Amino acid sequence: MGISRRQFFGWMTAAIGSQVAFRPDAKAASNKHFTGYPGSMGVLHDISRCIGCRKCEAACNQVNSLLPPDRPFDDLSVLAQKRRPHANSYTVVNRFDLAGRQLPVFVKKQCNHCQEPACVSACFVKALKKTKTGAVEYDASLCVGCRYCMVACPFNIPSYEYNNPLTPEVTKCTLCQPRIQKGLLPGCVEICPKEALTFGTRDELIQIARQRIQEFPDRYVNHIYGENEMGGCNWMYISNAPFADLGMSEDLGITPAPALTSGALAAVPVVVSLWVVFINGIFAISKRKEQVAAEEKKTAVDQALKTEQTRLNDTVAQLKEKAKADQEAAVKREVKKALEDAAKQAAEIQTDPPEASPQSSETTQPGKQESE
Amino acid sequence: MTQSTPREKTVLTPFNVISGIIILIGVILTILRFAKGLGGVTNLDDNNPWGIWIGFDLMCGVALAAGGYVTCATCYIFGLKKFKCAVRPAILTAFLGYALVVFALNYDVGRPWRLPYPIFLSQGTSSVLFEVALCVFLYLTVLLLEFSPAAFEWLDWKRARHIIGKVSMVLVIFGIILSTLHQSSLGAIFLIVPSKLHPLWYSGYIAVYFFISSIFAGMSMVIFEHSLVARFLHDKIDKEHDIESQNVALGFGKAASFLMAGYLMIQVIGIAIDNDWKYLGTRWGLWFLVEMIGFVGLPAVVYAIGVRERNIKLIQRTAGWTVLGIILNRLNVSIIAFNWQLPLNQRYFPSFPEIMTTVFIITLGLVIFKFIATRMPILYAHPDYPDDH
Numbered sequence: 001m002g003i004s005r006r007q008f009f010g011w012m013t014a015a016i017g018s019q020v021a022f023r024p025d026a027k028a029a030s031n032k033h034f035t036g037y038p039g040s041m042g043v044l045h046d047i048s049r050c051i052g053c054r055k056c057e058a059a060c061n062q063v064n065s066l067l068p069p070d071r072p073f074d075d076l077s078v079l080a081q082k083r084r085p086h087a088n089s090y091t092v093v094n095r096f097d098l099a100g101r102q103l104p105v106f107v108k109k110q111c112n113h114c115q116e117p118a119c120v121s122a123c124f125v126k127a128l129k130k131t132k133t134g135a136v137e138y139d140a141s142l143c144v145g146c147r148y149c150m151v152a153c154p155f156n157i158p159s160y161e162y163n164n165p166l167t168p169e170v171t172k173c174t175l176c177q178p179r180i181q182k183g184l185l186p187g188c189v190e191i192c193p194k195e196a197l198t199f200g201t202r203d204e205l206i207q208i209a210r211q212r213i214q215e216f217p218d219r220y221v222n223h224i225y226g227e228n229e230m231g232g233c234n235w236m237y238i239s240n241a242p243f244a245d246l247g248m249s250e251d252l253g254i255t256p257a258p259a260l261t262s263g264a265l266a267a268v269p270v271v272v273s274l275w276v277v278f279i280n281g282i283f284a285i286s287k288r289k290e291q292v293a294a295e296e297k298k299t300a301v302d303q304a305l306k307t308e309q310t311r312l313n314d315t316v317a318q319l320k321e322k323a324k325a326d327q328e329a330a331v332k333r334e335v336k337k338a339l340e341d342a343a344k345q346a347a348e349i350q351t352d353p354p355e356a357s358p359q360s361s362e363t364t365q366p367g368k369q370e371s372e
Numbered sequence: 373m374t375q376s377t378p379r380e381k382t383v384l385t386p387f388n389v390i391s392g393i394i395i396l397i398g399v400i401l402t403i404l405r406f407a408k409g410l411g412g413v414t415n416l417d418d419n420n421p422w423g424i425w426i427g428f429d430l431m432c433g434v435a436l437a438a439g440g441y442v443t444c445a446t447c448y449i450f451g452l453k454k455f456k457c458a459v460r461p462a463i464l465t466a467f468l469g470y471a472l473v474v475f476a477l478n479y480d481v482g483r484p485w486r487l488p489y490p491i492f493l494s495q496g497t498s499s500v501l502f503e504v505a506l507c508v509f510l511y512l513t514v515l516l517l518e519f520s521p522a523a524f525e526w527l528d529w530k531r532a533r534h535i536i537g538k539v540s541m542v543l544v545i546f547g548i549i550l551s552t553l554h555q556s557s558l559g560a561i562f563l564i565v566p567s568k569l570h571p572l573w574y575s576g577y578i579a580v581y582f583f584i585s586s587i588f589a590g591m592s593m594v595i596f597e598h599s600l601v602a603r604f605l606h607d608k609i610d611k612e613h614d615i616e617s618q619n620v621a622l623g624f625g626k627a628a629s630f631l632m633a634g635y636l637m638i639q640v641i642g643i644a645i646d647n648d649w650k651y652l653g654t655r656w657g658l659w660f661l662v663e664m665i666g667f668v669g670l671p672a673v674v675y676a677i678g679v680r681e682r683n684i685k686l687i688q689r690t691a692g693w694t695v696l697g698i699i700l701n702r703l704n705v706s707i708i709a710f711n712w713q714l715p716l717n718q719r720y721f722p723s724f725p726e727i728m729t730t731v732f733i734i735t736l737g738l739v740i741f742k743f744i745a746t747r748m749p750i751l752y753a754h755p756d757y758p759d760d761h
Binding site for chain 1: 406407408409410411412414416417418419421422445448449450451480481482483484486487489490493494495496497498499500501502503504505541545548549552553556557560561563564565566567568576579
């Protein structure tokens, strides 16, 4: 490693520190419960009052300066098909012909302006923002066009200008934020002939909804759609038919979308911190193992060498000793032989020298006796 | 291609001709894409904002590039030196994989010239996609640096090669951390859509599923890729690589088998925790079981058999099988089981230009891989740096 351990840990601390310090919205496991910005505005849609005149669609088209539709807004045959908002229509009305009912039910569909919106939490450039006045605003100047907001929205609301090659934008209802700031009502609310749409603060709207349900319990389903769905919305609905029959999902739960991902995001700095420790630890362990193995190998080899050397030395010493003994024995033998020969010669000289035969001298040889 | 006639020197080999045609089609599609917009070439719509350019090019591309960090960790962190010969091919694959993921993103997002925005202009830190973007950006940089020694050796830039050699360990560690986060966050992207992704695939553990499956995806990819390289670029492989690749297949095959068994276990735990048993009896359940048993359970068993019998061919085939299983999983999560409640006529199926663009990008990857592997010391050791390989 060319970089010192100290340097490396310094960098890591900086990396983790930036993760921890620059997260003002981090609140993964706190017990805080966000109940919406106080005084934020919204709309209550009373489905039982809607007559499907599509005037809201026309007004929306006008106030947002959208392109004219393929078929005029007073053509009610459009209602035969289930529609969703698209790039050129921020709101649509759908008709539901329910079994056992004489009259159809009409539902207006647009952005629900969630209190903690999935799209806002999903946007990786903060092009979508929840304003304190209630609207979810879109800033096209930041949008990259990844369309994760569309994936994330549980109500399938944001749309995309797929046919715009260079400056495509995400489109959706703005709650007529520019009009609200001028003190005007949203276009759709203003034009509604049946007062099926009511504009007000979210708290007021919930009160109104409860009152209506209480006053006409036989008429309304006892549920304010959007009060708690996905953590609550600024656009809410009361209905005379079950919401599930009106294409409105009732299994969304009450968990706000950001809570679904906050755990995974909170794990990021933890993983970074622990991985640094684990990876360095495993690296150190495997390195140490290599070291120990090398040392053990060296010790074993040294030991083996030493043992072998000792054994060799012993053998050499033994051989040396034996050789020495043999040599001494040989010397002794030679000396003895020489002495005996000398003695014999002396005796032969004293007695009768010609009598001495080679046979007799052989039998008295000392070397032969020893070897036997 | 096997005939050694002088005519082989021509550039008009079957590989070059076919890839040339595909690249030509790709160029035309590129012009169409940016002239007519996404609507002109894709089947994407407001309910299906993500198609195969995300589901295949991004999701599968990243998963199959996991061989880079897995091999680096095996060789340098766990200290299993026998895997050294697999490091450079795996890093090259990972680098090209990530580079092509970013390349493909330029087709998919509406305004690709704004892709640096999330990193440099306006950081949406509450988004999992921000984590993904940051990891792609950082890891692509790390992979470029990890790959650079091969290029420097080829260019004979000794000084640059020397400098990069000194920080290699830091790069390895960064690479593993970034990969962990990135692989898992691709799964975490779908945490926000409990009402859209089928409950059998949606799980609070999805980030862990993506991370664990990326490990055996990476191992399988290393094994599978070597079997292809051994067939088509055999003259570029030196003897040491050839022998050690057998050990790599045995080692990774064994590890993948265990990991896949563990992965199956945590999938079962996920179903139990959300009490999704009732869905197993439905058609979606059958499809889920095809994925889990047919493309995880069975290959895990066959891997084990292959390792026990030291059957390299069988291990290589199982690796290809496992790779298919990973592709199936990523497509299931991002496309097939996504929007499962929509009526059939509102579901997404890729258009011909979308498929051809993806084929074009894969072809581009193969051509660049071949270009680099036939020139730079990827499959053989450079004589000047025999140990750094």
